[in-house]
Amino acid sequence: MVPEPGGQVTLAVRQELGLELEANPTTGYGWEVVPPVPEVLTVVDAGTYRASSVTEPGMGSGGTTSFVFRALRQGTGVLNLAYRRPWETGVPPARTVRVDVNVRPE
Secondary structure (H helix, E strand, O other): OOOOOOEEEEEEOOOEEEEEEEEOHHHOOEEEEEOOOOOOEEEEEEEEEEEOOOOOOOOOOOEEEEEEEEEOOOEEEEEEEEEEOOOOOOOOOOEEEEEEEEEEOO
C-alpha cells in the first residue's frame, strides 16, 4: 500500500506500507524517520534513494527515497519523517511528512 505522503492509512496486520518521497541528495538533504517509530510498525526499508530515470543523471538531478514499514499489531500510531541536512543542528527540517497509522486485525 502506498498512500499519498502525509494523511492517514489503515493497514491489516502484516500488511506493508510503502512511501516514496522526492529527494535530492546533491543538496545535502535527505529523508529520515523521526524516532520513535510507532509500536504498531516495524521498519523493513529505512530509506533507499533512487535517481530519477526521467532526467539525465548528473550533478543536481533528483530522485526519490522509498521507505517500507510492516504492520505488527493492532493499534494506532503516528509516523513522522523529516527532510534535513544531518550536520545542521537546531534547524527545522526543510520538509516533514506525518502519517497517521491505524492497524486493524487481519
